[in-house]
Structure formats: structure tokens, C-alpha cells
Amino acid sequence: MYLQHFGLNQLPFNLTPDTEFFCDLPTHREALNVLLIALQSGEGFIKITGPVGAGKTLLCRKLLNDLPPPFVTAYIANPHLAPAALYQAIADELELKYSLNTEQNQLLGQINDYLLSAATLQHRIVLIIDEAQAMPLETLEALRLLTNLETEKQKLLQIVLFGQAELDQLLLKKSIRQLRQRITFSYILKPLNYAQARAYLQHRLQIAGNTHVDLLPAASVAALCFYSRGIPRLLNILTHKAMLAAYGKGLGKIGWQQVQLAAQDTDATRVRWRLLGFRPVFPWLMLLGCGIFAYFSSSSLPL
Incomplete structure (x- = not known):
């Protein structure tokens, strides 16, 4: 390989989303600032979109690494799931114990109880979903139901969607217009x-x-x-x-x-x-x- 030839100690252009190589360019810094401001202000839904290969996953990993306490993150990399499987994936990320026979409504109740307990401890739970354009419509609707979990003062769960431009087209569907209306902050990564x-x-x-x-x-x-x-x-x-x-x-x-x-x-x-x-x-x-x-x-x- 060319490492010794060019005086390098590691490969500079790997395709893996290595945050060590995160470059603080204006477009990525602006996107990160939008995310941090929106999360600090307690917004329910936040959306980041961009073309394939624009750096969304790296930005996602950067957010996961940089969010300070009291934020607690849950990360779903493959959201092509049925609603029940989505709830199971969230429960797994939150380290909740449940049986395979647990009904969808029961699992939603367990997640709600966890979020209420976390709120009393001043924890702020953030669900980060990568490749969100792959989510089926019924799963996006199930995701919206999660944001109904709230107290009089705050949302119990904040959700960040990372996706390709197809996500914007998906959100135009009439059946999920309520979810679209709840997205208060968004940013488009540019070349x-x-x-x-x-x-x-x-x-x-x-x-x-x-x-x-x-x-x-x-x-x-x-x-x-x-x-x-x-x-x-x-x-x-x-x-x-x-x-x-x-x-x-x-x-x-x-x-x-x-x-x-x-x-x-x-x-x-x-x-x-x-x-x-x-x-x-x-x-x-x-x-x-x-x-x-x-x-x-x-x-x-x-x-």
C-alpha cells in the first residue's frame, strides 16, 4: 500500500464514518449547530437530509459522540422495520427487558414508563435514526405516536431523522402529514x-x-x-x-x-x-x- 511512500500512518480516505476524520466545514458545522440548538430547545422532530455520500452517517456518529449529559442517545442504523420491530429496537437500545411475546401496546407502555422515569432524573432521551428514507409509512406513523409521550413541560423523546432526499418525498405523503408538521428544524447537506x-x-x-x-x-x-x-x-x-x-x-x-x-x-x-x-x-x-x-x-x- 502507499502509506510509507507518501509518509502516512493510516489510510486517509477510508469509507467508514470515522469521527477522527470529521472536517469542520461550514455545511457540516451548520448542520451540527442546527441539531444541537434544536435538541437543547427540546424540539420533538429534527431532520437532516442530503445526497448519497454527503456525510450524513459521519455527522450522525459525531452527534452521538458529542452530545453531553443529560442527553441519553438511542441509535437505529437500519430502520426498514415493521412498527413492532421498531419498538423492539428502541427498547433494546434503552436496555429494557421484555419477552418476545410482549404485545406492541405493552412494549409502548414500557417505553413510556422508562421515558417518564428518565424525565424525573433530568435525563433527555434522543432517538437517532439513520437512513430514515427506508422506513415504511406505517413505521413512520408509529414513530409519530412516540412523540405523543410528553409531560406538560417537555417532550419525553426527541427524534432526529437522517436521510437521503427521498425522505422529503416520503414525508409529502398525505397519510403522514401529521408527522411532517411536527418537524420544526431541518437542514440539507450540500455538496x-x-x-x-x-x-x-x-x-x-x-x-x-x-x-x-x-x-x-x-x-x-x-x-x-x-x-x-x-x-x-x-x-x-x-x-x-x-x-x-x-x-x-x-x-x-x-x-x-x-x-x-x-x-x-x-x-x-x-x-x-x-x-x-x-x-x-x-x-x-x-x-x-x-x-x-x-x-x-x-x-x-x-x-
Whole structure:
């Protein structure tokens, strides 16, 4: 692997949501601030959406790690569940004891009793659901019923939904309009622009041990940003592959040529590479295009 070649102590572009690599970019900081403010103010439903690979799961893990007492969190990673299974998953997260024969209403009662007890201890329970767009409609309605559990002063349960853009379409369904009305805070994660992508890539390289600021020249970052459309997951995939290509040739830097090879080798970017219309016999066109792209995309506007 290329770790020793580039002077790294760990892989900088793994796809796992490692909070050590969390980059405090404006879009992710704003989303985290929305979450913290909404939770501190006691809101019942909060929603964070964004395109596939925008960093929702990493933000979710960051929230789980950073929420201070008296917050107590429950996390559901796979919400494609029937209502009864959802209640069981919540009970498991809250470490409640129940039998497999427990009726759905009884389990809901146990959860309610736990939440009341937690409220007397000044604990604030937060249920965090990742990939919420996968929830069936009847399960979303069962989720809404949980927010009916409240005292005169506060909600007994706060719920944070992380999901893809399909979640917004799902919430437009008439059958769950009551849930939609209860979402008081929401935020949409946006793709990174050139300046943000450059900061993101350099941050991950620095965390991994890199001390060479010129490892990714401006043209290479511009090419990565173009092919990835500013999506962090694609940035990770393409940069990892480009580093492998540079290592294979014994290069000390990652050139735009290696980025182009990475884009050709990646299903999610191959079509975009073809649409560009460049060929290896015209390398100067690619370099010129990346330079122009870097210049215009260095503004604060997202790509």
C-alpha cells in the first residue's frame, strides 16, 4: 500500500464514518449547530437530509459522540422495520427487558414508563435514526405516536431523522402529514465547492500523517472536485484510487492524470468522464479545464 511512500500512518480516505476524520466545514458545522440548538430547545422532530455520500452517517456518529449529559442517545442504523420491530429496537437500545411475546401496546407502555422515569432524573432521551428514507409509512406513523409521550413541560423523546432526499418525498405523503408538521428544524447537506473540497482533502491527509502540503496540486483537486461533484464519499474513493495510481508509478504527487484514471475506473464517475469528452491525446485541454474549474469554483457557491 502507499502509506510509507507518501509518509502516512493510516489510510486517509477510508469509507467508514470515522469521527477522527470529521472536517469542520461550514455545511457540516451548520448542520451540527442546527441539531444541537434544536435538541437543547427540546424540539420533538429534527431532520437532516442530503445526497448519497454527503456525510450524513459521519455527522450522525459525531452527534452521538458529542452530545453531553443529560442527553441519553438511542441509535437505529437500519430502520426498514415493521412498527413492532421498531419498538423492539428502541427498547433494546434503552436496555429494557421484555419477552418476545410482549404485545406492541405493552412494549409502548414500557417505553413510556422508562421515558417518564428518565424525565424525573433530568435525563433527555434522543432517538437517532439513520437512513430514515427506508422506513415504511406505517413505521413512520408509529414513530409519530412516540412523540405523543410528553409531560406538560417537555417532550419525553426527541427524534432526529437522517436521510437521503427521498425522505422529503416520503414525508409529502398525505397519510403522514401529521408527522411532517411536527418537524420544526431541518437542514440539507450540500455538496462541497472547490475551496471546501480542498480543505476537506488536506484535513484528511493531515490527520493521516501527511506533512507535504503539495501532495495534491490545485489542478488535481479541481479534477477531483469535478468528477466527484463535491460529494465527500466520491472524493474519498477517487483520491484513494488516484494515490494508488501515483504510487504505482513512483510519483511523489497525485497528478490530474491519476485522477482521470481513477474516474475512468469508478462507476459513479465514468459517465461524467465520458461526457467531458477529453482523451489522453489532449492532456493540455484537461489541464486547462481543471484550472478554469478551480478558478470559478473557488467562490462560496456550491458546485
